[in-house]
Amino acid sequence: MADPPVTISEHEVESLLQYSELTTRLEKALGKFSRGEVVQPVRTTVPLQKHNGFLGLMPTYIEHDGVLCTKLVCFYKREDGSTLPSTRATVVLLDPEYGSVKAVMDGEVITGMRTAAVSAISAKLLMRPEAEVLAILGTGKQALSHYNVFTEMFSFKEVRVWSRTKDRAEKFMHSVTGPVTPCVSVEEAVKGADVIVTVTRCTEPVLFGQWVKPGAHVAAVGACRPNWRELDDVLMKEAVVYTDSRQGATTESGDVILSGAEVFAELGDVINGTKPAHREKTTVFKSLGMGVEDAVSAELVFDQWKAKNSQP
Numbered sequence: 001m002a003d004p005p006v007t008i009s010e011h012e013v014e015s016l017l018q019y020s021e022l023t024t025r026l027e028k029a030l031g032k033f034s035r036g037e038v039v040q041p042v043r044t045t046v047p048l049q050k051h052n053g054f055l056g057l058m059p060t061y062i063e064h065d066g067v068l069c070t071k072l073v074c075f076y077k078r079e080d081g082s083t084l085p086s087t088r089a090t091v092v093l094l095d096p097e098y099g100s101v102k103a104v105m106d107g108e109v110i111t112g113m114r115t116a117a118v119s120a121i122s123a124k125l126l127m128r129p130e131a132e133v134l135a136i137l138g139t140g141k142q143a144l145s146h147y148n149v150f151t152e153m154f155s156f157k158e159v160r161v162w163s164r165t166k167d168r169a170e171k172f173m174h175s176v177t178g179p180v181t182p183c184v185s186v187e188e189a190v191k192g193a194d195v196i197v198t199v200t201r202c203t204e205p206v207l208f209g210q211w212v213k214p215g216a217h218v219a220a221v222g223a224c225r226p227n228w229r230e231l232d233d234v235l236m237k238e239a240v241v242y243t244d245s246r247q248g249a250t251t252e253s254g255d256v257i258l259s260g261a262e263v264f265a266e267l268g269d270v271i272n273g274t275k276p277a278h279r280e281k282t283t284v285f286k287s288l289g290m291g292v293e294d295a296v297s298a299e300l301v302f303d304q305w306k307a308k309n310s311q312p
């Protein structure tokens with residue numbers, strides 16, 4: 001008889017996940033995914049037309065590790081000024097033998113941390129070793145998680161942040177502990193930057209190739225629909241393009257599909273040593289988000305939860 005499922009709240013997930021262990025597990029998972037060791041169909045999306053959004057279903061099975069999981073994530077194209085969240089997620093961990101649910105956990109923290117950690121892995125693999133300036137475009141949830149993991153993993157001399165209003169960039173600056181330079185234009189934020197993170201909700205290009213320093217690394221996280229963009233054609237065509245999933249990117253990424261840019265490799269190919277990391281060139285990591293990232297994060301949360309709650 002299976003145990004009843006446990007429920008793990010946002011607060012508990014936050015207290016159980018740390019970037020160091022999470023990043024190690026994600027790097028291994030990206031490698032496994034690109035070696036074909038993970039069953040993970042491209043996200044199924046159900047349009048929520050009335051609310052300008054989508055429900056994404058992200059099932060994943062890692063047979064070797066006995067991990068079966070699915071995330072349910074709603075994401076929206078919100079009007080400017082809307083206070084409603086742009087993503088809401090729940091993660092369900094199952095027992096693959098019995099088909100029973102082991103845990104239902106909050107997916108907000110998992111989505112924030114695993115997405116940022118994968119971007120940080122892309123930077124570790126693809127940025128120039130002498131990188132000094134990080135620019136973050138956007139000041140929402142992903143901007144904060146990216147700021148946290150990038151400043152934990154690397155030692156940038158300057159971190160710049162851009163938002164469409166100066167107020168938001170300054171509010172972001174006051175919400176973090178380290179130094180941040182708020183910028184009034186994208187051009188000002190990215191000029192000379194070695195690493196650029198785009199974490200906006202925009203559906204038209206916001207980052208233009210003419211402003212990007214040759215050899216810079218761009219982690220592009222927003223624009224997860226086939227007709228949404230964050231990057232322009234110039235950047236997409238000049239850069240060597242890496243993705244989390246080639247199949248996901250060619251199905252879901254407007255930046256890839258509409259620019260006609262070629263996907264050079266998955267991050268997992270670089271981790272596995274089957275494709276090179278072109279650090280000397282301008283690189284784009286187009287992130288769409290994968291179920292396997294949620295699955296290994298949820299397994300880590302569940303392991304830690306069990307260790308904390310087991311009887312002495």
Ligand SMILES: NC(=O)C1=CN([C@@H]2O[C@H](COP(=O)(O)OP(=O)(O)OC[C@H]3O[C@@H](n4cnc5c(N)ncnc54)[C@H](O)[C@@H]3O)[C@@H](O)[C@H]2O)C=CC1
Nearest residue numbers: 086138139140141142199200201202221222223287288289
């Ligand atoms: N690749 C992945 O794995 C994931 C991608 N995402 C995507 O990342 C993006 C950011 O997500 P969150 O930080 O959770 O959203 P958020 O709503 O917390 O923040 C969005 C930011 O974009 C800005 N923004 C909105 N419209 C804009 C426009 N037209 N031009 C420029 N900036 C604009 C907002 O002011 C805000 O700073 C979204 O597009 C979301 O769908 C979210 C989760 C995972």
Ligand SMILES: O=C([O-])C1=[NH+]CCC1
Nearest residue numbers: 073075224288289290
């Ligand atoms: O992977 C993910 O959770 C998402 N990608 C785009 C919106 C949410």
